[in-house]
Amino acid sequence: MKKKILKCSISYSHEDLPIRKRFNTHLNVISRTHPLDVWCDMKITLGEDINESIKNNFNKSDIIFLLVSPDFVDSANCFETEINMAIERHNKNECLIVPIIISEVVNLNALPFGSLERAPKNGRPVKSYRPYDRGFAEVAQQVIEMIDKFYKNGINNTPINTNKDSDKNVNKKVNKKVNNKTNNKTKKTNNIELTNNEQNCSSSVVKYRVVQEGELKEIAIPQGVISKLPDYHLSTVKFIQKMEDILNNCTNDYIESINRFSRRKAVADRQRLVKFRTFLFEIANSIADCYIGTFNTRVHFRRLIDNQYKGLVVSGGSNTATKASDLTIMPCNSGMIYISGRLGYPLIRSYNESHHMSGQNDNIWVEHLTCTFKDGSNAQGAPFLSMGISLNETTVRTYKNTLRIMAYTRLDIIVGQYINRFLNKCNQEDKNFILSDIMVKSFK
């Protein structure tokens, strides 16, 4: 059966012209299977009345795409004229409006089209994708599904309430929340700080499991916050790719150097520890580099020695150079490392303040993730190694949710697997390479 050619119009700000052109290309791709006749203001010819032309084409359109960005909302023409025309037709079931989030806009829910289903589906702006074609590909998939539904069921819109009073109420609520937030600005809280927009996104929250005061609980991270996070998936892929290379290099290097180890056991053990430290240093730097950035992050490892957790390795490149020996010594029977080892789960400091043992660098590192590795512990069950990822004041606002996702997706398990593989490979070649033995050696 021949499909009806759907007429589409694109409403956008001229500041977003390059991205509109790219979107056109994706619509042309859709058009190969779902015929579309796409119109945008670039088709207005010389001498034609601009407003009349926009009105005519909007009135004929089956689908109106809104390329939403701050410039789009700021544009009087887009925001006041074109959206009103679109909503009027939407309420009469004459067209479908598809808001496509190009870049972040605050108070999106309070805008006239705020109640409509947006693309991309996860609420993440197209421009935050790398490359942003990936974002448009997701949008295109949604558009295809929408067109299929359109062919099947026609248009059955829920009217948009454009009542000015209701807009005012929304704004009042938003302002109230903003004021509350300002008043609470200095108040220390265990909850995730939300912007007014994120508070409004309560309908689209993602639940994450974190350990809160020793218990596994679910916390909600609103979609608005998720969309602002760096691409965690890509960071993990990048990290794993790096780790495979590092693992091979470090184990090969270790195997090559075994026959050059000292015959004196104590010296050879120290040499083993040095090799192990270089591997941990590579892990620490890769985590900082792949997920957050090295400058305002500190990734560190502590080891269990004399029933205390003492610094073993600190990532480099931090703005505040720290020696491993400068890391605060932690007890093995209390504190976050202990709880993490007991529960076998990573802990976030702000959820577990009562377990946090204050350290000498607390004035620098305000938020951190603490984790231990399930393989390798002493007779009392205290893990030999712990890992911490610390954020300072500059990075905490941007990356604290990244820490939560690291905890949720169990970065500790990924890292633990690499440490294990390194230890096993080395142990196959060198029977004296035993974690419990080499950990007790001094490295100075």
Place this chain on the structure above:
Amino acid sequence: MYFTRFEMINAILSAQDNGDKEYYDLMRIYQKNTQDSETFIKSFLVTDLELADYIKSSYFAT
């Protein structure tokens, strides 16, 4: 002068432990090479002779 990855990190850790000023220069070379490169870097070029001497002297006898 070229140094292996292990030699480089060993020198960085040594400089970090001892609080030596060479730490920052070594870290800069390590980060520039490891962060900018698409491929895995196995050796690092150090043109500063003093820094090269530092790496050599911090390399433990394996």
